[in-house]
Amino acid sequence: MIRYAVRRLLEAVPILIGIVTFIFLLLHLAPGDPATAYFNPNVSPEIIDRMRENLGLDRPLHEQYLRWLRSFFTGDFGYSFSQHRPVADVIRDALPNTLLLSAVSLVLIFLVGCAVGAVQAVRQYSALDNVTTFVSLFVYSMPGFWLGLMLILAFSSPAMPEFLRLPISGVTSIDYEFMGPIERIVDRLRHLVLPSFALGIASAAGVARYMRGSLLEVISQDYIRTARAKGLSERRVILKHALRNALIPIVSLLGLYLPLLFGGSVVIEVVFSWPGMGRALYNAILARDYPVVMAASFLFGVLVLGANLLADLLYAVIDPRIRTD
Amino acid sequence: MRWCRHSSVVAAALVAGGCAGEPPVEGPDPGAVPAAERYGGTAVVAGLGEIQTMNAFFSRDYMTDQFQAYVLFMTLLRYDDALRPEPYLARSWTVGPDSNEVVFELRDDVYWHDGTPTTAHDVAFTFDRVKDPAVPYPNRSSFDAWESVEILGPHTVRFTLRPHADFLHGWTALPIMPRHILEGTAPEDLATHPFGTSEPVGNGPFRFVEHLPANRWIFEANPDFPAELGGRPYLDRLVYRVVPNETTLFAELRSGGVDMYVRVAPVFVDRIEADPDLRLVAYPFPNYSFIAWNSVRPFFESASVRRALTMAIDRSEIVEVVRHGLATPAAGPVGAWHWAYDSALRPLAHAPDSAAAILESAGWRDADGDGVRERDGVRFSFDISTNESRERGSIAELVQRYLAQVGVEARPRIREHQSVIADVTSPERRFDAFLLSWTQGLVLDERDQWACDRIGKPLQFTSYCNPELDAVMDSIPEATDRSAQERLIRRYDAMLAADQPFTFLYVEKRADALRRRLQGASPDFRGELADVRSWWLFQP
Numbered sequence: 013m014i015r016y017a018v019r020r021l022l023e024a025v026p027i028l029i030g031i032v033t034f035i036f037l038l039l040h041l042a043p044g045d046p047a048t049a050y051f052n053p054n055v056s057p058e059i060i061d062r063m064r065e066n067l068g069l070d071r072p073l074h075e076q077y078l079r080w081l082r083s084f085f086t087g088d089f090g091y092s093f094s095q096h097r098p099v100a101d102v103i104r105d106a107l108p109n110t111l112l113l114s115a116v117s118l119v120l121i122f123l124v125g126c127a128v129g130a131v132q133a134v135r136q137y138s139a140l141d142n143v144t145t146f147v148s149l150f151v152y153s154m155p156g157f158w159l160g161l162m163l164i165l166a167f168s169s170p171a172m173p174e175f176l177r178l179p180i181s182g183v184t185s186i187d188y189e190f191m192g193p194i195e196r197i198v199d200r201l202r203h204l205v206l207p208s209f210a211l212g213i214a215s216a217a218g219v220a221r222y223m224r225g226s227l228l229e230v231i232s233q234d235y236i237r238t239a240r241a242k243g244l245s246e247r248r249v250i251l252k253h254a255l256r257n258a259l260i261p262i263v264s265l266l267g268l269y270l271p272l273l274f275g276g277s278v279v280i281e282v283v284f285s286w287p288g289m290g291r292a293l294y295n296a297i298l299a300r301d302y303p304v305v306m307a308a309s310f311l312f313g314v315l316v317l318g319a320n321l322l323a324d325l326l327y328a329v330i331d332p333r334i335r336t337d
Numbered sequence: 338m339r340w341c342r343h344s345s346v347v348a349a350a351l352v353a354g355g356c357a358g359e360p361p362v363e364g365p366d367p368g369a370v371p372a373a374e375r376y377g378g379t380a381v382v383a384g385l386g387e388i389q390t391m392n393a394f395f396s397r398d399y400m401t402d403q404f405q406a407y408v409l410f411m412t413l414l415r416y417d418d419a420l421r422p423e424p425y426l427a428r429s430w431t432v433g434p435d436s437n438e439v440v441f442e443l444r445d446d447v448y449w450h451d452g453t454p455t456t457a458h459d460v461a462f463t464f465d466r467v468k469d470p471a472v473p474y475p476n477r478s479s480f481d482a483w484e485s486v487e488i489l490g491p492h493t494v495r496f497t498l499r500p501h502a503d504f505l506h507g508w509t510a511l512p513i514m515p516r517h518i519l520e521g522t523a524p525e526d527l528a529t530h531p532f533g534t535s536e537p538v539g540n541g542p543f544r545f546v547e548h549l550p551a552n553r554w555i556f557e558a559n560p561d562f563p564a565e566l567g568g569r570p571y572l573d574r575l576v577y578r579v580v581p582n583e584t585t586l587f588a589e590l591r592s593g594g595v596d597m598y599v600r601v602a603p604v605f606v607d608r609i610e611a612d613p614d615l616r617l618v619a620y621p622f623p624n625y626s627f628i629a630w631n632s633v634r635p636f637f638e639s640a641s642v643r644r645a646l647t648m649a650i651d652r653s654e655i656v657e658v659v660r661h662g663l664a665t666p667a668a669g670p671v672g673a674w675h676w677a678y679d680s681a682l683r684p685l686a687h688a689p690d691s692a693a694a695i696l697e698s699a700g701w702r703d704a705d706g707d708g709v710r711e712r713d714g715v716r717f718s719f720d721i722s723t724n725e726s727r728e729r730g731s732i733a734e735l736v737q738r739y740l741a742q743v744g745v746e747a748r749p750r751i752r753e754h755q756s757v758i759a760d761v762t763s764p765e766r767r768f769d770a771f772l773l774s775w776t777q778g779l780v781l782d783e784r785d786q787w788a789c790d791r792i793g794k795p796l797q798f799t800s801y802c803n804p805e806l807d808a809v810m811d812s813i814p815e816a817t818d819r820s821a822q823e824r825l826i827r828r829y830d831a832m833l834a835a836d837q838p839f840t841f842l843y844v845e846k847r848a849d850a851l852r853r854r855l856q857g858a859s860p861d862f863r864g865e866l867a868d869v870r871s872w873w874l875f876q877p
Contacts, residue, residue: 042755044759045755050397051762056477094389095387095389096395097529101535101550105550105551164584165588170592179594180585180592183552186381186594284585285579285581298755
């Protein structure tokens with residue numbers, strides 16, 4: 013198993029180098045550059061040229077690439093052109109916010125998805141199944157940004173009772189610094205509710221569909237009939253025997269949903285003014301802030317590959333039939 | 338845990354629909370609150386864009402400039418409400434006999450927030466860096482006429498310069514930077530000094546507390562701000578929040594999380610005016626929208642045809658539909674915000690019939706009856722490039738419709754901003770026409786855009802050339818008093834209005850939405866934050 017993990021990690025290296033090289037080329041093929049941000053009738057073209065020179069943008073492309081690669085391998089991500097600070101600082105500030113949001117969404121996706129799917133499967137074709145199926149299909153087809161905006165409008169509306177008012181944007185309240193430790197945790201959690209819901213709920217609906225199908229398939233197996241014939245309670249049959257086996261294909265979804273979450277975070281972070289990596293990457297692309305785009309794409313690559321590896325390893329843990337060596 | 342200053346009166350909150358303690362529509366008069374009781378509280382200003390740096394050498398947008406000049410730092414001079422320079426960090430100034438030297442006498446009671454006095458050395462240091470070619474200071478042209486600096490005493494500096502009418506302008510916009518912190522950094526490394534983003538030290542009415550990138554900047558009142566300039570600000574804290582989505586931003590404003598939404602999106606105007614807790618402040622702003630015509634293309638080579646195109650476009654309707662009234666149709670590039678603005682110069686009237694007649698007489702006729710005119714086998718059919726934004730997309734579609742009415746086919750091409758900029762600034766001018774807007778400075782030197790000798794350079798988009806205009810533009814910076822300059826600027830404006838190398842669509846009215854509890858704030862051309870020292874929060 014460890015050998016397998018190490019081999020997978022080694023395989024990831026050329027993939028990551030390929031990703032950053034491809035992004036580098038793509039970025040430089042796109043029109044414009046960071047100095048264009050100063051496009052303005054009051055800024056003379058000579059000053060823009062000077063900026064290009066200071067940023068090293070006047071050098072040939074391969075030279076810029078090699079220079080970037082060299083400093084990258086020595087752990088230096090360079091300076092953000094548009095934010096005037098080290099890229100390492102940009103990531104240090106933004107990454108935890110994205111990871112927190114994604115983690116909470118992920119928990120929401122799998123908890124809600126599995127619970128709803130299981131209930132649907134156990135009560136197949138009941139009114140409850142039909143209603144939840146309808147609702148989850150409805151939620152599944154809703155774009156996250158639209159759902160986010162609707163939540164923002166609803167929760168900021170004067171009609172919303174005071175105790176239901178949740179923060180509609182940002183990670184902390186304006187008076188966060190003056191709060192005690194417990195209040196701070198509560199404040200952060202309250203800020204997480206709407207964005208993690210908007211980010212995760214569509215995927216939760218997807219997981220529920222998978223879970224329903226998977227559990228239904230397991231329930232129709234012979235060993236479940238055997239378990240029932242032994243006189244086990246229905247509760248025990250489902251929870252002990254069926255659920256565990258039904259979860260196996262669901263775990264592989266983890267590798268599928270993590271990239272989806274990181275992608276979705278770009279839009280959700282803009283809508284909820286969440287200072288995370290998605291927004292940093294989006295702004296950096298618009299500003300042609302090459303060092304940030306490169307570092308952020310690299311990190312997203314690492315996260316996605318890591319999530320896939322994790323899913324494969326979990327798969328092996330849950331299902332003893334699968335061998336990794 | 339919503340942010341409420343007084344959350345005790347829940348019932349009142351439900352009735353008012355916002356934070357408890359919001360001033361009701363009818364009620365106590367804010368004007369009756371004595372100055373001594375105005376102190377305290379946190380005001381939240383929010384906008385779509387991030388404020389990237391407090392380093393004045395790299396400032397590049399309007400809100401960043403304001404936070405530097407009015408909040409954290411001080412400029413030597415500032416403008417009064419008639420745009421006349423008045424003392425600020427400089428207590429007084431004297432202009433030499435031939436207007437070729439200026440001596441500034443600085444205040445001696447201004448300290449950097451780390452306790453170091455602000456002196457003539459800081460002014461000289463700031464000036465040296467601004468003039469240093471290694472520092473890409475975007476507004477260097479404001480100091481073109483300023484030649485050298487000499488320190489005469491701890492609080493006295495003398496500059497030599499070439500005489501110029503608006504020579505003091507640069508000093509109203511450039512915050513003085515602390516020499517003792519930045520002097521040791523090589524000029525080309527200044528951009529990456531942590532001073533700009535994580536540890537700025539100012540000398541203005543507010544001190545830096547914290548910068549949470551992509552989130553907010555927090556400032557607190559400077560208790561040592563000179564009493565003669567008003568002393569400590571009323572507010573305890575001033576926060577700038579970035580909210581990158583306008584719907585979210587408006588929701589925050591309405592629910593009380595934000596006190597001022599800067600440069601409000603026109604779609605919200607009606608709802609702001611209908612909300613008793615909000616008020617809207619609008620004022621002329623030096624940002625104009627235009628369609629640039631590439632005069633190398635056969636369609637746009639003649640001024641009379643370009644005038645006809647402008648006449649075909651109903652700019653009043655664009656202002657109503659797209660800007661919800663927050664703009665004024667423009668004649669030339671000089672808007673009502675400028676002191677030399679000529680109100681007698683009227684924008685071309687909307688006259689599609691005359692426009693069609695002009696096109697007809699210029700040889701553009703629809704011989705084949707397909708609804709599009711042609712001349713010498715060339716169809717009057719072209720692309721209008723613009724960047725993705727709700728406003729510009731709508732304008733491009735309206736223009737397409739107006740021009741179709743006079744037999745001209747315009748195809749909107751909406752693309753990402755940088756791609757548009759790359760095409761229009763390229764020496765090959767890869768565009769027929771483009772629609773953008775931009776912000777001008779008070780000192781008008783726009784030779785980069787119009788002068789014949791700049792053709793091929795990035796900002797000479799249209800390749801328009803008029804030697805007579807060149808002569809006028811060359812003499813504007815040479816004029817040594819405002820009346821001479823006014824005549825030249827008006828002439829400049831009138832010539833461009835007549836030739837229409839651009840169709841000058843409209844001059845923006847910038848609008849800000851404020852919660853009524855925020856008192857003492859009266860945004861105008863100088864910016865939202867010019868009077869931030871005297872803002873206060875009304876709590877009946």
